[in-house]
Amino acid sequence: MKPETLAIHASNLVKNTTGDVTPPINLSTTFFRDENGGYPGGHMYSRVSNPNRSALENTVAKLEYGEDAAAFASGNNCGMSLFQALKPGSHIIAPDDMYWGIKKQLLTIFNETLEFDFIDQTDLNLIEKSIKPNTQLIWIETPSNPLLKITDIEEIAKIAKAHHITLACDSTFASPILQNPILLGADIVMHSSTKYLGGHSDVLGGILVTAKKDELWEKIKNIQQTGGAVPSPFDCFLLCRSIKTLAYRMKGHCENGKKVAQFLVNHPNVEAVFFPGLATHPQHEIAKKQMKDFGGMMSFLVKGDVDATSKVVNSVKLFAQATSLGGVESLIEHRYSVEGPDSKTPKNLLRISIGLEHVDDIIADLEQALG
Known part of the structure; x- marks a missing residue:
């Protein structure tokens, strides 16, 4: 399906006896177990998963051509969870023109556990020179905030893959309609869903999409579900509603x-x-x-x-x-x-x-x- 069609139909996961065309808001925090202790509805506890959040994650994963997605309570939670998933002592190459909220996390929260350099990522040679033996992540932001710098996703992906480094792209300014980093070689895509995905300045959220479910992604999902910084069912409902008109x-x-x-x-x-x-x-x-x-x-x-x-x-x-x-x-x-x-x-x-x-x-x- 084309993005316009996916945006409208990918969130319609909920099937129920009342035949709703628009999926309802599912506010239940806990779900029935069967006689064998399983969960026939596919959900156990709303911090771990919820029908509305599953619908949101499924939609954005499809729009970004990824295998899976993890929705969070804010865009900053996305960066926080990815940084938490890295081994202590890991080195990150980040852009010099970087959203200040994520940059502040590195400078004030992860400054004792991670290493990082902020560089001009429009200079591919500088990226190569900045790689260290402990470099685990290249974080790019394109278009950047606030100078609208453009980094070459495809070329940086080649560098990252040659050195076995994860490439994550903050694509908030573009939205999945205008840019798909995974198709250009990125491993993880981030969106502050507060912005274009929500589109009405009335819901806070963030979402990560992965190209593949690898070991790093499993750590991120564990942080999401165990840490619990997840959006409410109503937030997810609002985002699914808004994404239908995104294109x-x-x-x-x-x-x-x-x-x-x-x-x-x-x-x-x-x-x-x-x-x-x-x-x-x-x-x-x-x-x-x-x-x-x-x-x-x-x-x-x-x-x-x-x-x-x-x-x-x-x-x-x-x-x-x-x-x-x-x-x-x-x-x-x-x-x-x-x-x-x-x-x-x-x-x-x-x-x-x-x-x-x-x-x-x-x-x-x-x-x-x-x-």
Whole structure:
């Protein structure tokens, strides 16, 4: 099946006597055992598995062409569980432009048990040079947050496989509709399902998908089920509901994104635009090779200082000044003020998530805010 069809039908796992077309929310935390002590319904306890979570995991695994998936209570839980599954002393090669929440985990939680280097992963030679005898994971993020860097998944996968290193890709900015890292050689794919998968800014979650059920994956599943940082049945229901429209929402985000990026490029008060769909983007050709389209995420530099940047972000009327991304509404955020004084993000950078409003209204709001 094509992604549009899978997104609608892959979550319809629940078969019941009432004949629901849309699977119901299954709130039971425990399930009947039979006379032999087995579980005829396939579930034992909701922390371990639940019909709604199984439906979600099945759907995203199929959309990402993986063997299995593990859903978590947040995107950060995904990174946390993967890092926990590594042997103490393992070395990780991570991107220099990395989502600050996952980076903060490495710097403040795993700093005594794991080693890591943050490098420019657009430089393949630098990746090769950064590999150590104890390197167990290359973590990539493409497009990256917030500079929209593109890393070549296929080429990095070749390097990882040659050195027997696991390659994990945070593909949140792309969604499974625009990019499938497993098909390009990645071992694990991560999504913050709060973002495009949820699409309505009303559910928190994260999900990992694996290319194969190997020893590392079994450790991750054990951490998920034993640690218990799992989404509720209602969260899983909301995500399955939202994924049904994912393919068509992404078409709208992509169409609006390209038009907004072109508007910003031509605006006299904009210094630079970071969007992989622009021919001027340094990794545009790589993006064309590995993405079906370019999404609705971009960042731009306001021409001027922090005060000029603050004036823009405080002048929008249609955009919501808020964190997160991937919802139907357009969002704008000054990333430096979120990430703090150690941030490498330029102080005049604004990150925008282009929503599904009419593109003329989106551009009009940016135009009046930029002056």
